[in-house]
Amino acid sequence: MSTSSYKSYKIIQYENRIEVSTIKDFSLKDIFSCGQCFRWLPTDDGNGYIGVVKDRVARMYFNDGTLTIFGANYDDFCNIWYDYLDLGTDYGLIKKQLAAIDSNLDAAVNFGAGIRILKQEPFETLISFIISANNNIPRIRGIIEKLAKQYGEKIEFEKKFYRKFPECEILGSSCENELSLCCHAGYRCAYIEKTCKQFMQSPFESDMLKNMSLAQARKFLLGYMGVGNKVADCILLFTGSHLDAFPVDVWVKRVMQTLYFQKEISIKQVELFAHEHFGDLAGYAQQYLFYYAREKML
DNA sequence: CCCCAGGCAGTTA
DNA sequence: TAACTGCCTGGG
Numbered sequence: 001m002s003t004s005s006y007k008s009y010k011i012i013q014y015e016n017r018i019e020v021s022t023i024k025d026f027s028l029k030d031i032f033s034c035g036q037c038f039r040w041l042p043t044d045d046g047n048g049y050i051g052v053v054k055d056r057v058a059r060m061y062f063n064d065g066t067l068t069i070f071g072a073n074y075d076d077f078c079n080i081w082y083d084y085l086d087l088g089t090d091y092g093l094i095k096k097q098l099a100a101i102d103s104n105l106d107a108a109v110n111f112g113a114g115i116r117i118l119k120q121e122p123f124e125t126l127i128s129f130i131i132s133a134n135n136n137i138p139r140i141r142g143i144i145e146k147l148a149k150q151y152g153e154k155i156e157f158e159k160k161f162y163r164k165f166p167e168c169e170i171l172g173s174s175c176e177n178e179l180s181l182c183c184h185a186g187y188r189c190a191y192i193e194k195t196c197k198q199f200m201q202s203p204f205e206s207d208m209l210k211n212m213s214l215a216q217a218r219k220f221l222l223g224y225m226g227v228g229n230k231v232a233d234c235i236l237l238f239t240g241s242h243l244d245a246f247p248v249d250v251w252v253k254r255v256m257q258t259l260y261f262q263k264e265i266s267i268k269q270v271e272l273f274a275h276e277h278f279g280d281l282a283g284y285a286q287q288y289l290f291y292y293a294r295e296k297m298l
Numbered sequence: 299c300c301c302c303a304g305g306c307a308g309t310t311a
Numbered sequence: 312t313a314a315c316t317g318c319c320t321g322g323g
Contacts, residue, residue, distance in 0.1 A: 035304070129304090136303040139321065186319020191306080228306050249304040266313095290304085 006078050007088065017070040018077055025091035027114020028062050034115050034291040036238045038128055038141050039148075039165070052148075053084055054121065055164055057157035071157055086116045086240065094284050101278065101285075104259040108288040111296065115287055119240035122204055124165040129234045130191050130226040146183040147171065168203070172196030191226025198224050209241035217242055229267075237283045246274040246282040255293035 002013050012019045028049050032040040040051035048061035048068075058081070059070040072081060082088065095113070099106040127147075132140050144165075151166035151174065171192065174182070179189040202223075209217040214236070221232035233247035248256075248267045256270045257263065260277075278285040 130306090133305040134303065134318080135305085136321085139303080142321095180319085184320060187306090187317095188319075226306065230305060234304085247304085251304060268313095294304090 002074075004074055006074070006082065009082075009087065011074055011077060013074045017068055018072050018074060020067045020069070020077065020087075021065060023062070023065050023067050023087065025095065025114060026062060026065075026067070026085075026116065028060055030112050030114035030291065031085070031116050031118065034112060034287055035137075035294065036118055036234075036287065037120065038137075038144050052155065052162050052164060054080065055153070055155060056080060057155055057162045059158070083119050083240075086119055089116070091116060094281060095288075098278075098281055098285055098288065105285060105288065108285075108292040112288045112291040115291060117240065117243065117283065117287055118238060119206070120238050121165065122206060122235070122239050123168050123199060125235050125239050126195065126199065126221075126224065126227070127165075127171070127192060129231045129238075130195060130224075131185055131188055132234075133188065133226065133228070133231060135188075143183045143185045147179075150182045168196050168199050172200055188226060194225035195227070206239045206241045209236060209239070214242050214244060218245070229271075237286070243283040244275070244280045246271060246278070246286045248274075249290075251293050252286060252290055255289050259289075 001015075004011050004013070009023065010021045012021075032049050032051070037051075039053075040049045042048070043050050043059060048059055050057065050059045056076065057071055061068045067085075069077070069081060095109040098109050128140070128144055131143050135143075145163075147166055148163035151170045152163035153167075155162045155164060171179075174193070176189045176193045179185065179192055183189070185192065204220065209220070212220060217236055218229070218232045221227050221235055222229070227235070230247050230249055233245040236242040236245035237247060246252075248270045253265075253267060253270055256273070257265060260273065274282050274285070
């Protein structure tokens with residue numbers, strides 16, 4: 001066991017885990033079930049979550065401000081988990097600012113008080129949200145796991161085997177028909193095949209998107225087959241590239257109509273209103289509102 | 299049998 | 312540029 005610190009966090013490292021203390025505004029349930037990711041599942045004991053990020057499997061628990069990560073050491077925390085879990089952002093401040101905007105957001109940020117917007121891998125996010133289109137969450141998860149099992153590298157963790165998300169080159173070398181037989185993603189398989197080939201030609205990194213304006217970055221992502229406005233905004237938000245992106249899906253449209261309009265309106269109108277009303281915090285607002293809508297309104 | 303699910307591409311007017 | 316339509320698949 002050894003004690004150290006990184007940024008504002010105290011870290012105790014044990015043989016098979018680390019404990020990170022004094023974390024505020026944080027809940028694993030809120031983070032992993034607010035709709036931004038597909039590969040985290042509750043642990044068998046029901047108290048934590050286990051998931052795969054990059055080439056790592058981690059098992060996490062959170063109690064009284066202390067995050068325990070099995071499968072991580074101090075260096076992993078600094079190089080992977082600190083950024084992935086967005087531990088450098090002051091969510092207390094963000095929630096305070098959002099709550100001051102109106103009573104709807106006040107309720108939403110209190111409901112999802114532990115949400116953090118994960119900084120996820122560009123390629124994985126791209127493919128995952130292409131799969132998400134006109135689909136339901138259990139199926140999306142299933143399709144991604146089938147792809148990982150077929151095309152992803154094997155990882156051993158605590159005597160069990162897991163799979164990395166597939167590399168673009170591997171996934172892209174598979175044809176539509178082969179993909180379809182593997183993962184049953186239907187017509188989305190053609191999008192996956194095409195987009196992998198496009199990504200090999202013109203990949204993107206979060207920093208690259210950050211250097212573009214929101215509109216430019218969105219237009220860039222729309223160039224990939226199977227990426228429309230909503231999926232593009234999800235990629236911008238969930239890779240941590242543009243935290244002012246405001247993805248409008250059926251849930252967000254529904255909750256915005258109910259809370260702000262009391263009538264049917266177009267997606268375009270929702271987007272315009274959100275950017276005017278929430279400004280730079282639009283992406284955060286979207287997550288709190290989406291989670292609030294999904295868990296409370298139905 | 300129907301409808302729906304975290305939209306998208308392709309086609310019209 | 313806005314409106315319309317068909318769509319793999321699996322579950323209810």
